[in-house]
Amino acid sequence: MMEIEASGSQGTSGVRNVTRKYLFDRMQSQNSPNLDEKLNSLQQELLSSEKYSDEQISALKHNFSHFKSQIKKKWLQVHKKEDVFLSKYKSWLEGGFELTVAAKPKRCGRPQKHFSDSGERSKRRKTAELRSTVKDKDFIMHAASVELIKSGKRDASKVLKDIQNSPTRATKYKKAFANTGKKERLIIGY
Structure with missing residues (x-):
């Protein structure tokens, strides 16, 4: 070439x-x-x-x-x-x-949405193949944790690891997050 x-x-x-x-x-x-x-x-x-x-x-x-x-x-x-x-x-x-220069063919149809802009159902559909081929869910969790660290989100990676190691930790995180939101709404006056 x-x-x-x-x-x-x-x-x-x-x-x-x-x-x-x-x-x-x-x-x-x-x-x-x-x-x-x-x-x-x-x-x-x-x-x-x-x-x-x-x-x-x-x-x-x-x-x-x-x-x-x-x-x-x-x-x-x-x-x-x-x-x-x-x-x-x-x-x-x-x-x-x-x-x-050969003309590049124009793409027809609806433009693709970025994954983060997609709804929950679309995200499930887009990840269905990955979820079905990878049987060990810890594998996916670890990969997500590593990617979070690489993108500079160390706290999110730590939370993901905590949830992976202790399933009851997820409930505690969820309650703490919900309580934080209530306190913020009281301070702002909603």
Whole structure:
């Protein structure tokens, strides 16, 4: 696969510009004995770098055939000497070659909601496969605890571990949390 991003710039028009020098270097890196085979390999590499429509493939082949004829002519003029070619046609090599960027398909349908924004029923549906494949619930609890620590929520991780180690602790946490809410409502005046 070809790494065009590193050497080209993509505009908003769905076209990516690369230099002819870049294409020349890619061509020279092909393991083919003659220029025609190298150019054909480069063309195949360009065509397989993205998922093009038939119309885009036709346009790319047309542009590449023009590049091909120019480079063959210039290559023969310098008697196939790379150093002479690079120095004589330096300004031509700095010119651009336009590659069409395959349009990304638009997603149809309703946009996906983030998990934390989903309702309780949706969360249960989304986690059903995970819950059915993992038989040991301590495994899930431990993974959640580790993720809480990684995200900086050490207190929540501690509460989760306490609940996991002592089931009666969960009831105590729930009562304490409910009482805290009542005291806050009395202070605020609800």
